Amino acid sequence: MGVQGLWGYADQRPEFFRDVKLTNTKIIIDGNNFYFQFYHNSSLDERHGGDYDLYVEALKRFFQTLSDCNIQPYVVLDGCCNHTDQKLETTKLRAKGHIKSAHDLSMGREGRLLPLLTRNVFIQVLSKLGVPLVQCLLEADKEIAALANQWSCPVLSTDTDFCIFDLKGGFCPLTQFKWENASQGRIPARCYFIENVCANFNGMNKDLLPLFAVINSNDYSDMKVMYRFYRHVASSSHMSAYRGKKQAIIHSLLTWLSPFQDLKVAIENVLNVLPVSDREEVREYLSSQMQVYKIPERNLSGFFISGSSTTDDIQLRSLVPRWTLAALEKAQLPKTVVDLLVLQRVFLIPQVENSMRLNAHTCALPIRRAFYGMILNRRRHSSVSGPSGDGVEAVTCVVEEYGRENANLTMSHVEAAPPHSAKGISLEEIEKVRTLFGISSGFIWCFLWSCFHALWLPLARCLQMFLEILGVSSSTVEEVPRHLVLPVYVTHFWLIHSDPRPSLQHLQAILVGIAHGSAASPGLALQELRTSRQQPLDRDAAHIFSQWQATLQISLHLNQLLCRPLEEPEVSRLYSGSLVHAVFRRLNLSTPPKVLLSGSAFEIFEVLLRAVQAAIPNIFFSPLVHSYPCNSHFINK
Known part of the structure; x- marks a missing residue:
């Protein structure tokens, strides 16, 4: 993500920036980068699974400040990693880094890890606040740059790829966007402009910056052959002037490139330093990778103004059904759908858990299998010729699933297996439900559709599929x-x-957290219980709660895929990690839930507890001997 080392270099060069006071303007927010960095910058807990309620409060303050300054945000989210597979190795390296961070946090060491449901929470907040949002099918950097130039407004991000794009309104790093210091309807900020960079390198041709970025290695690059070139351009004076070797190389490379006014001439001079046998391969590589920074003529303004599609990619359109395309662009479906349809590959997001146990996502594997099967159902059938002529044969669809084993990244093949009730149903048929009733359908439509048969797939059947996949009964939730x-x-x-x-205490801790978040007047007693970051982490408790989050995440995605037969809850009201861990500690000290909750919150807790316990055997919480890595001992209970 970004040009390696460039921010550390640029941050030492104030002449690359202009001080501004932003007001009365649009601003394009790099959504993926923003929700990640904003969580970390808000000093929120990361060890206990996410303090989503506090995250929401911080987001609301941020967007209210923008509104007070008459700044209209437009948020653009990434979709599929890359449908050409160019970034697979980079994605693997990033996943390994996240697994290491999760393990370090679980062991009490320092680390940075975005909690599992942060993206879900972010999208829900934007929807509730009415902030315009689009989810691109592929990476969004070029789309963000094109939209910002269409509207001549700044881009808000920390991705240094935006230091390479020629942005009319400049690139505003989130760290330089002092929204908390807003005054008199203006937000002080520093914006980076490539004109300033070029001016400081003797009027350097700005068209050379993409070449600089690719040589310097961006997300796609594997430039081992370029080491010889680095040695050629490196300057000992620059090495002593900059704190890091990478920053010195950046300065040397910009200095070396600056005399060339023609991009082709610059490329030839780069190639001349390399062995003849490598030149053509490197030439093709440089040319193709510089396209990453070519701003397209078409931009997202049409989506925000009239709802027009975000992509002209013919290959992508052939793989993604029409209704899925529209729902994805509105972020009404998770971006995982594109990864499945295009690549049949998924990267599971690491969580803070016990690394010696099975991946917490293993708990929700049956739901994921069904989710994958629903999406890939159409591909499970292929036409074959039999003795009688034509025939249809079901074929197995397999998804590459990357996850954690111990503290290592591993890949396993997961069979996509739709539920029995989904037999013969494709995404196109589900589209008819979405078209008729929209995205906010609920139980009332299930009742109406159950009264008669029609050509359309009844939404009641969507609910039936959801219940079948989770193995639950609607009769247990009548009071809920x-x-x-x-x-x-x-x-x-x-x-x-x-x-x-x-244990019963784990269950009660989850339900206390839900009741507290859902009550109109939950009281202040629980807020004072939040677990201190200095307390040792109960890794098994973290593991169990991580399994609940993993189950919630895929269940939310399944519900979205099925046109929301169940009302979608506000995730930030369901789970607050430091609070749930603190409640669990108190419950283990024999504190009854009634002491922790009062009024309507305790009433909600009782309703939830009765509903859950009605669906499990009376002896469920009796003492038993736990298996260590395998859960087969109670699956059949």
Whole structure:
């Protein structure tokens, strides 16, 4: 992500920036970068699984400040990693880094890890606040640059790729966007302009910056052959002037390139330093990778103004069904859908858990299999010729799933297996439900559709599929508020499939957190309980709660795929990691839940507990011997 070492270099060069006070303007927000960096910059807990409620409060303050300054944000999210597979190795390296961070945090060491449901929370907040949002099918950098230039406004991000794009309104690093210091309707900021960079290198041709970025190695690059070139351009004076070797190389490379006014001439001079046998391969590589920084003529303004599609990629359009395309662009479906349709590959997001146990995502594997099967259902059938002529044969679809084993990145093949009730159903048929009733359909439509048969796939059948996949019954949730039905189903599935099996205190801690977040007046007592970051982490508790989050995440995605037969809950009201861990500690000290909750919060807790316990055997929480890595001992209970 970005040009390696460039921010450390640019941050030492104030002449690359202009001081501005932003007001009365649009601003394009690099969504993926923003929700990641904003969580970390808000000094929120990362060890206990995410303080989503505090994250939401910080986001609301941020966007309210923009509104007070008459700054209109437009958020652009990335989609699929890259449908050409160019970034697979980079994605693997990044996943390995996240696994290491998760392990370090679990062991009490320092680390940075974005909690699992942060993206879900971010999208829900934007929707509630009415902030314009688009989710691109592929990487969004070029789309962001094109839109910003269409509207001549700045880009907000920390991705140094935006130091290479020629942005009319400049690139505003999030660290230089002092929104908390807003005054008199203006936000002080520093914006980076490539004109300033070029002016400081003797009027350097700005068209050379993409060449600089590729040589310097961006996300796609494997430039081992360029080491010889680095040695050629490196200056000992620059090495002593800059704190890091990378920054010295950056300065030397810009200095070396600056005399060339023609891009082709510059490329030839780069190639002349290399062995003849490598030149053509490197030439093709440089030419193709510089396209990363070519701003397209078409931009996203049409989507925000009239809802027009975001992509002209013919190959992508052939792989992604029409209704899926529209739902993805509105972020009404997770970007995982594109990875599945295009690559049949998924990277599971690491969490802070016990690395000696099975990946916490293993708990939700049955749901993922069904989710994958629903998406790839159409591909499970192929026409074959038999003795009688034509025939249809079901074929197995397999998804490459990257996850954690111990503290290592591993890949396994997961069979995509749609539920029995989805037999013969494709995404195109689900489209008809979405077209008729929109994205916010709920139980009422299930009731209406159950009254008669029609050519359209009944939404009641979507609910049937959801219940079948999670192995739950609608009869257990009659008392539960509609917006908490999905979390109750998730909690039931988690109890049955989690390993180690949750105790009654684990269950109560989850439900106390949900009740506290859902109550109109939850009181202040629980807020004072939040676990201190200095306390040792209960790794098994973290592992069990991570399994609940993994189950919730894929259940939310499944519900979205099925046109939301269940009302989607606000994730930030369901789980707050430091709070849930603190409640669990208190419950283990024999503190009853009634002491921790009061009024309507305790009433909600009782309703939730009755609904969950009604679906499990009475002896479920009896003492038992836990298996260590395998959960087969209770799957059949």
